[in-house]
Amino acid sequence: MIRIVIYEDNDPLRRSMQLLLMTHSSYEVTGSFGHAGRVEEEMDLLQPELVIMDIDMPGRSGMEALQLIKQKHPEILVVMHTVFGEDEKLFASLCMGASGYILKKTSPDKFMQYIQEALEGGAPFSPLIASRVLQTFRQQPVQQPDFPVSPRELQVLALLVKGYSYKLIAAELKISLDTVRKHIGQIYSKLHVSCGTEAVALAIRRGMV
Amino acid sequence: MIRIVIYEDNDPLRRSMQLLLMTHSSYEVTGSFGHAGRVEEEMDLLQPELVIMDIDMPGRSGMEALQLIKQKHPEILVVMHTVFGEDEKLFASLCMGASGYILKKTSPDKFMQYIQEALEGGAPFSPLIASRVLQTFRQQPVQQPDFPVSPRELQVLALLVKGYSYKLIAAELKISLDTVRKHIGQIYSKLHVSCGTEAVALAIRRGMV
């Protein structure tokens, strides 16, 4: 019997998944939880082969839980389960060792197929997720801001993302503090933001840096 | 009708694929060739929605053909078809814009399913291929913060990422400005950063928000 544990805060959905998995004669759902607050103990105790992990849960997120599981039990397969794929969470999950990424809208038979594939050492993705992953291999044209930031501004932005203060940026680029201020002001207006944190968030999300 | 063209130098295999695809009422195999020597003219003439491309063919390889197709007709979906995925060819194909990568040992029903997925904008991989792709994401393991941020802190962090000022965060969460300061100070020390931009960059890159 293959031991499977489910984390999913939506009760009805969790039960349906459990029932679905139990239709397979070699699957055994040895635990299913609405939150990941005790994921470490639960892994130690239940020792599953595979975990189905919802990403968005109250309290500890599926991302954190994934990290904790992989740290202590790298052999446990973790398949992420989510409504839709936000890029950062997707790629962060993959980096953290998720074995697959299944969208919740996936049909029951494909769901079962994906679980099977994961257990066979494959890496099941919902096709839309796979497509997103593919894009990173292409030199995807990044959506540009309304007014393009100049090369120099991009340099400044990159340092800002690294957490440099204006003073440090000025030193790094060998320009005056006032020039740094000027550049950053320009960047804000071009990106339509009004503070550093917002600019940094946008820059990372658009893959500008 | 969806026009499909096949490139495959193994004659029996090519015919079986053609027969298989023709079992689907909306697929039309408008061409099938044993080599890719005239792929450009054939694309211009046949204007398929999707091409199934064997990688190893005598004369012009499937890789070259893929490149030629994507240069002139980027809208044509190309699914690579091969015996086993050599890493270089796999990643080169993905970079060149292949829409999927199917192993030849794939069963007929999964083959048809993959074609369907590709046509729907997904990116079908044989699970073993997907697993290989995954590994490239696992180069640098993401480490979690030494001390986990509390749920409340995560809330604050999320607002910070959205570019909220301390004042706005306080209003949003209905707490005092000083409490916001306190939370953010805690976040900084837990994430080992020392300013908002750095914290935001880290949070996004680690998929915390």
Place this chain on the structure above:
DNA sequence: GTAGGTATAACACAATCATGTAATTGACAC
């Protein structure tokens, strides 16, 4: 019940940031 973590709040101070205005230089285009 005591310890530890979380959430709350206040006060104070220094550093940093955001935003004006104004001006100079060099590169490139028409």
Place this chain on the structure above:
DNA sequence: GTGTCAATTACATGATTGTGTTATACCTAC
């Protein structure tokens, strides 16, 4: 050669942020 734009610098001012210290209340675990 004139205009536009990027990059540079300066000065000024008010708002925001980062960091101390201190304190209360609540919950959980042992």
